[in-house]
Amino acid sequence: MGFPKGFLWGGAVAAHQLEGGWQEGGKGISVADVMTLGGPNKPREITDGVVPGKIYPNHEAIDFYHHYEEDIALLAKMGFKCFRTSIAWTRIFPNGDETEANEAGLKFYDDLFDTLHRYGMEPIVTLSHFEMPYNLVTKYGGWRNRKLVDFFVRFAVTVFKRYKDKVKYWMTFNEINNQRDVNTEFTAFTNSGVLYKDGENRYEVLYQVAHHEFVASALAVIEGHKINPDFMIGNMIAHTTLYPLTPNPKDILAAFDEDNFKNNFCGDVQVRGEYPSFIFRYFKEHNIDTSYITEEDKKIIKEGTVDFYTFSYYMSNCVTVDENAETTAGNMSKGAKNPYLKASDWGWQIDPDGLRYTLNLLHDRYPHTPLMIVENGFGAFDTVEEDGSIHDDYRIDYFKGHIHAMKEAIEDGVPLIGYTTWGPIDLVSAGTGQYAKRYGFIYVDRHDDGTGDFSRSKKDSFYWYKKVCESNGEEI
Numbered sequence: 086m087g088f089p090k091g092f093l094w095g096g097a098v099a100a101h102q103l104e105g106g107w108q109e110g111g112k113g114i115s116v117a118d119v120m121t122l123g124g125p126n127k128p129r130e131i132t133d134g135v136v137p138g139k140i141y142p143n144h145e146a147i148d149f150y151h152h153y154e155e156d157i158a159l160l161a162k163m164g165f166k167c168f169r170t171s172i173a174w175t176r177i178f179p180n181g182d183e184t185e186a187n188e189a190g191l192k193f194y195d196d197l198f199d200t201l202h203r204y205g206m207e208p209i210v211t212l213s214h215f216e217m218p219y220n221l222v223t224k225y226g227g228w229r230n231r232k233l234v235d236f237f238v239r240f241a242v243t244v245f246k247r248y249k250d251k252v253k254y255w256m257t258f259n260e261i262n263n264q265r266d267v268n269t270e271f272t273a274f275t276n277s278g279v280l281y282k283d284g285e286n287r288y289e290v291l292y293q294v295a296h297h298e299f300v301a302s303a304l305a306v307i308e309g310h311k312i313n314p315d316f317m318i319g320n321m322i323a324h325t326t327l328y329p330l331t332p333n334p335k336d337i338l339a340a341f342d343e344d345n346f347k348n349n350f351c352g353d354v355q356v357r358g359e360y361p362s363f364i365f366r367y368f369k370e371h372n373i374d375t376s377y378i379t380e381e382d383k384k385i386i387k388e389g390t391v392d393f394y395t396f397s398y399y400m401s402n403c404v405t406v407d408e409n410a411e412t413t414a415g416n417m418s419k420g421a422k423n424p425y426l427k428a429s430d431w432g433w434q435i436d437p438d439g440l441r442y443t444l445n446l447l448h449d450r451y452p453h454t455p456l457m458i459v460e461n462g463f464g465a466f467d468t469v470e471e472d473g474s475i476h477d478d479y480r481i482d483y484f485k486g487h488i489h490a491m492k493e494a495i496e497d498g499v500p501l502i503g504y505t506t507w508g509p510i511d512l513v514s515a516g517t518g519q520y521a522k523r524y525g526f527i528y529v530d531r532h533d534d535g536t537g538d539f540s541r542s543k544k545d546s547f548y549w550y551k552k553v554c555e556s557n558g559e560e561i
């Protein structure tokens with residue numbers, strides 16, 4: 086069987102992690118612009134505005150704003166069929182609450198999408214990827230405020246209209262589910278511009294935020310289809326696959342519950358158009374008032390279901406009731422360590438088989454919805470040899486395993502339509518703000534100490550992924 090004809094091979098990035106040019110073309114300050122450099126054991130600091138003397142890696146990122154023609158030409162050499170990026174909301178509406186869009190920002194993306202088409206690449210665009218206008222945080226309290234729904238829909242409609250003939254594939258909120266953990270202040274801020282207040286019921290805040298985002302996402306889908314009925318508008322879920330650590334039925338139930346609330350809740354709302362029954366028990370147990378879910382909202386959510394389901398997959402984790410079990414880090418959330426798996430230097434467990442399992446689970450859950458993997462990749466320290474070469478076999482091995490798993494899942498009957506690796510060109514890590522955590526097939530000479538001239542070079546994985554794209558996955 087193999088990969089279907091027209092399968093979308095490519096790579097994915099987010100505006101704030103590669104563009105730089107944080108004050109160019111009338112761009113406003115985003116939430117990413119007030120987050121400092123962190124490290125593996127040093128959380129990024131969220132500062133009160135931009136504070137002189139602090140290091141903000143996203144301000145310059147990899148300066149894609151000035152290098153995009155060169156970068157797209159390089160990606161095209163690998164045979165990319167598509168390129169996923171986000172539109173920085175702050176380039177279009179610098180403060181988020183204006184009524185007039187910023188023409189210079191719109192023009193930048195016109196040029197970007199035209200360049201992609203010139204090289205035969207389909208743009209895949211995320212509307213909100215951890216980079217909302219900072220003004221919406223300070224003035225409105227982020228997504229806890231219902232006014233954000235209108236601001237977001239205005240932004241979505243503006244870009245849908247402008248790019249209706251240039252962009253077909255869209256997604257609304259990146260990793261909408263990764264803010265489910267009330268103990269992680271980081272994701273509440275990056276995703277939704279929420280800063281917790283002392284003593285408030287964080288669960289209530291987060292679920293109200295999620296509800297506003299569900300309504301905004303559904304309205305965007307509804308409006309988008311009016312503008313171009315051929316649009317494919319998807320959701321985006323951070324899928325960390327969860328296994329029970331042991332056969333203890335308590336672990337099995339704990340994994341089942343966590344999977345429902347971390348992975349399935351948001352997908353169910355956005356694909357099936359209604360809140361799943363299991364979440365109401367959770368609401369009750371955490372004293373969450375749900376009176377904000379109106380009948381009108383329910384209708385919107387039912388009408389604005391997504392056209393395809395997209396997700397990120399980096400790793401799996403285990404779940405256990407044993408409080409003394411060894412833990413490991415992960416993509417925005419921790420889990421119990423799996424004794425059968427190796428992990429990256431950042432503790433992310435490498436599990437290609439988990440991808441086949443996940444694709445099958447998702448297809449079983451949403452049988453009529455095409456699936457796309459929009460992030461998968463391996464963050465690692467790379468070494469540049471004296472002759473400039475970079476031998477990243479570890480990255481090639483990671484991808485080989487995952488692409489093989491995709492092939493198996495397609496054999497299983499899963500309707501997978503595309504695959505974009507995370508960070509085909511090195512960029513700023515979202516979690517740590519580091520350059521040192523590299524994902525790319527293309528190396529960027531830029532370092533955490535601010536040195537480097539932003540020059541680009543090809544790693545071994547560049548030549549390997551080129552074969553994959555050009556052979557439609559036959560040669561891995």
Ligand code: BG6
Nearest residue numbers: 099260416464513514515516517
């Ligand atoms: C996903 C995000 O969570 O993981 C990306 O959508 C992010 O923005 C990616 O970069 C990898 O995470 P990190 O922390 O290694 O950059």
